[in-house]
Amino acid sequence: MTRQEIFNRLKGILVLTDDSSRQGIDDLEESASLMTDLGFSSVTMLYMVIAIEEEFGIRFDDNIGAADFETLGDVISYIEKKLA
Amino acid sequence: MDTEKRPKAKLISFRYLVYDFVKITAALPALLVLRPRWYYESPAAKKRIRGGAVVISNHYGFFDPMYLMLAIWYRRHHFVCGKEFFESRARWWFKSFLCIPVDRQNFSMSSLRAISDELKQGSLVSLFPEGHINGREENVGAFKSGMVLMALQGKAPIVPVYVQPKKHFYSRSRFVIGEAVDITGIYGPRPTFTQIGEVAGLLKEREDGLRAILEKPKGGRR
Numbered sequence: 613m614t615r616q617e618i619f620n621r622l623k624g625i626l627v628l629t630d631d632s633s634r635q636g637i638d639d640l641e642e643s644a645s646l647m648t649d650l651g652f653s654s655v656t657m658l659y660m661v662i663a664i665e666e667e668f669g670i671r672f673d674d675n676i677g678a679a680d681f682e683t684l685g686d687v688i689s690y691i692e693k694k695l696a
Numbered sequence: 697m698d699t700e701k702r703p704k705a706k707l708i709s710f711r712y713l714v715y716d717f718v719k720i721t722a723a724l725p726a727l728l729v730l731r732p733r734w735y736y737e738s739p740a741a742k743k744r745i746r747g748g749a750v751v752i753s754n755h756y757g758f759f760d761p762m763y764l765m766l767a768i769w770y771r772r773h774h775f776v777c778g779k780e781f782f783e784s785r786a787r788w789w790f791k792s793f794l795c796i797p798v799d800r801q802n803f804s805m806s807s808l809r810a811i812s813d814e815l816k817q818g819s820l821v822s823l824f825p826e827g828h829i830n831g832r833e834e835n836v837g838a839f840k841s842g843m844v845l846m847a848l849q850g851k852a853p854i855v856p857v858y859v860q861p862k863k864h865f866y867s868r869s870r871f872v873i874g875e876a877v878d879i880t881g882i883y884g885p886r887p888t889f890t891q892i893g894e895v896a897g898l899l900k901e902r903e904d905g906l907r908a909i910l911e912k913p914k915g916g917r918r
Binding site for chain 1: 799801802803804805806808809840841842844845849886889892
């Protein structure tokens with residue numbers, strides 16, 4: 613799976629989990645900050661991780677916490693590494 | 697959620713030895729000194745909690761876990777507590793008391809998995825969603841939304857409980873037990889981020905409602 617495909621599926625997850633900013637999510641870039649641009653909290657971050665696990669069929673490491681990802685690009689890189 | 701057959705926690709296990717010993721030996725003194733009195737939000741709230749559930753309560757003092765254990769005395773509580781307690785000398789005590797450590801600054805997947813595993817096994821996970829001791833304030837503080845995620849992952853309902861702040865340790869303990877809230881019944885299995893925040897707000901309102909029951913004149917209480 614290419615990085616772009618992962619990114620598109622990730623956007624799909626973000627739309628599903630946050631219906632209030634559909635348009636904003638389509639325009640997102642990899643450099644978007646989870647905390648400042650998307651307004652994520654530690655809880656919403658973990659909620660996204662759960663949705664990613666179900667979508668991609670991967671399991672995040674136990675020690676992964678809300679503070680481990682700064683941007684969407686970090687999340688994509690992690691998924692890429694897990695799928696490799 | 698209610699229609700599914702949910703697992704029940706084990707009746708006897710070596711891991712419960714310390715917890716059960718303390719609970720049994722402290723029962724009589726606690727009943728005599730604290731003289732607990734239970735109130736219920738509705739007749740449905742009187743039904744005993746079976747299977748996995750998240751129990752939430754207001755947090756006004758250090759002894760709240762003890763009061764909460766007394767409020768729902770017939771079940772073992774797995775309290776969610778800060779990981780710093782597990783780094784202290786008393787870690788053995790917290791572990792024996794079935795506490796689940798969480799990093800409050802960086803809530804991790806391991807904590808969430810530990811909590812949801814307990815819930816799926818039919819245990820009761822108890823926590824204080826205000827996230828800190830709220831002093832002797834009568835008003836309940838804002839709730840954090842982590843409990844909603846725990847309940848969703850553990851496929852368990854949330855039971856709100858109000859513990860009335862006491863003027864003295866030996867004053868009578870009063871608890872109000874609320875009806876269980878099934879989040880998936882309200883928002884479906886995958887609520888949005890916004891809805892998770894809404895559930896936290898809704899539960900805070902329910903907690904305020906439980907507090908109001910104790911403020912009613914005696915005839916109006918159940």
